[in-house]
Amino acid sequence: QVQLAESGGGSVQAGGSLTISCAASGNTYLMNCMAWFRQAPGKEREGVAGIVQTGQLAPYYADSVKGRFTISQDSAKNLVYLQMSGLKPEDTAMYYCAAGYWPCVSSSTAKYWGQGTQVTVSS
Helix, strand or coil: CEEEEEECCEEEECCCCEEEEEEEEECHHHCCEEEEEEECCCCCCEEEEEEECCCCCCCEECCCCCCCEEEEEEHHHCEEEEEECCCCHHHCEEEEEEEECCCCCCCCCEEEECCCEEEEEEC
């Protein structure tokens, strides 16, 4: 099993920036991809960004966040970050870290999940 722990969520005004982090532990050989999902109240969970640990493939970004969010990693430490800028009220959601085998950017391919961290963007 792989355990994932998110940190860094919080409240920010529209147009601001925030970085959230996720640390993986346990049997990390069971994954080669880490991703971020989000779920707003009343909406389905969506894959926001994903990255393969070898760095051999370009990261994945949902259209809704392209140009504003950046996923990065410290693969040696099994850490993944999501740098969010130009935040909008519609980015308000619970953000979940996920891991699995590439591409782990859909709910059907992500195998391990964190507990989530709340991001709230006020207008």
